Amino acid sequence: MALNFPIKRTTPxxxxxxxxxxxxxxxxxxxxxxxxxxxxxxVIHKKPTPVQIxxxxxxxRSKAVITEAYYKTPxxxxxxxxxxxxxxxxxxxxxxxxxxxxxxxxxxxxIEHLKAITKHGGIGxxxxxxxxxxxxxxxxxxxxxxxxxxxxxxxxxxxIPYEAIKKEAYPIKEGxxxxxxxxxxxxxxYFKE
Numbered sequence: 001m002a003l004n005f006p007i008k009r010t011t012p013x014x015x016x017x018x019x020x021x022x023x024x025x026x027x028x029x030x031x032x033x034x035x036x037x038x039x040x041x042x043v044i045h046k047k048p049t050p051v052q053i054x055x056x057x058x059x060x061r062s063k064a065v066i067t068e069a070y071y072k073t074p075x076x077x078x079x080x081x082x083x084x085x086x087x088x089x090x091x092x093x094x095x096x097x098x099x100x101x102x103x104x105x106x107x108x109x110x111i112e113h114l115k116a117i118t119k120h121g122g123i124g125x126x127x128x129x130x131x132x133x134x135x136x137x138x139x140x141x142x143x144x145x146x147x148x149x150x151x152x153x154x155x156x157x158x159x160i161p162y163e164a165i166k167k168e169a170y171p172i173k174e175g176x177x178x179x180x181x182x183x184x185x186x187x188x189x190y191f192k193e
Contacts, residue, residue, distance in 0.1 A: 024094065024129070024131075025092050025093075025094050025127070025129040025136075026046065026078065026092055028174070028179045028180045029046075029078075029079065029092055029127065029180060029182070030046060031178065031179045031180075032178035032179050032180045032181065032182065033045065033046070033079070033081075035177055035178040035179075036083075036178065036183060041083075041183065042081060042082065042083035042084075042088075042183060043081045043082050043083075044079055044080065044081030044082075044083065044088060045079065045080070045081055046078060046079055047075065047076070047077065047078060047079065047080060049075050051069045051070070052069060052070050053066055053068075053069045054068040054069055054070060055067045055068035055069075076089075076109065076110060076113040077089055077090060077091040077110055077113055077114065077124075078090065078091050078092045079091075079092065083123075083183060083186065084191060086121070086122065086123055086190070087117065087121070087122035087123065088122065088123045088124075088186070089113070089114065089117045089122055089123070089124050090114075090123075090124060090125045090126060090127055091106070091110055091114070091126050091127075092126070092127045092128075092129075093105055093106070093126055093127070093128050093129070094128075094129045094131060095128060095129060095130050095131065095132075096131050096132065097132070097162075098132045098133075098162065099161065099162050100159035100160060100161050100162055101128060101159055101160045101162075101165065102158065102159045103147060103148060103151055103158050103159055103160065104158065106126075106144070106148070111144070111145070111148055114141050114144075115141070115145070118141055123186065123190050124141050125138055125139060125140050125141055126138075126139040126141075126144060127139070127172070127180075127182055128165065128169070130162070130165070135171065136171065136172040136173075136174060136180055136182075137165055137169040137170060137171055137172060138169060138170040138172055138182055138185045138186070138189070139160075139165065139169040139170075140168075140169070140170075140189065143160070143164070143165075143168050143169060144160065147159070147160045147164075170185045170188065170189060171185075172184075172185050
């Protein structure tokens with residue numbers, strides 16, 4: 001008698017068109033988090049976006065279709081969890097520019113949330129993808145805040161230059177398992193031994 005067990009595949013999803021580009025980084029992080037969870041390394045999950053469902057159509061008794069919904073409150077960041085006994089919280093950002101990352105791509109409530117996390121002993125950062133160069137970086141919150149505060153307080157530059165990212169952020173290598181080993185970089189920055 002043959003036993004049929006579902007096979008869990010962790011093969012990368014192929015980008016079909018440019019509309020899918022924004023989900024590429026999240027897909028890679030999700031696969032990495034699945035690897036971390038399955039190998040008892042860390043418990044980090046994508047946070048659901050809070051949505052208020054307003055209208056549902058029932059074309060068939062067993063098939064409900066949501067036809068109208070709104071974001072309830074602004075979401076904080078994309079991911080959170082625990083690693084080596086520390087709370088970890090971060091935002092994933094795709095960037096399609098060659099020279100700079102626009103600060104307009106980060107919301108003020110996300111900055112405030114990450115500041116609160118670090119104030120209380122957690123680890124907060126951004127994972128940034130530079131699609132033009134096929135590069136990934138862990139961007140510490142203090143680097144983001146330096147440009148954020150200058151833009152807000154001094155009407156300064158409204159972006160983080162690529163050269164600053166290359167110089168001060170931490171590259172994350174893409175691999176096989178995990179696809180994006182960002183926890184190796186977290187170890188180098190936050191768990192220096």
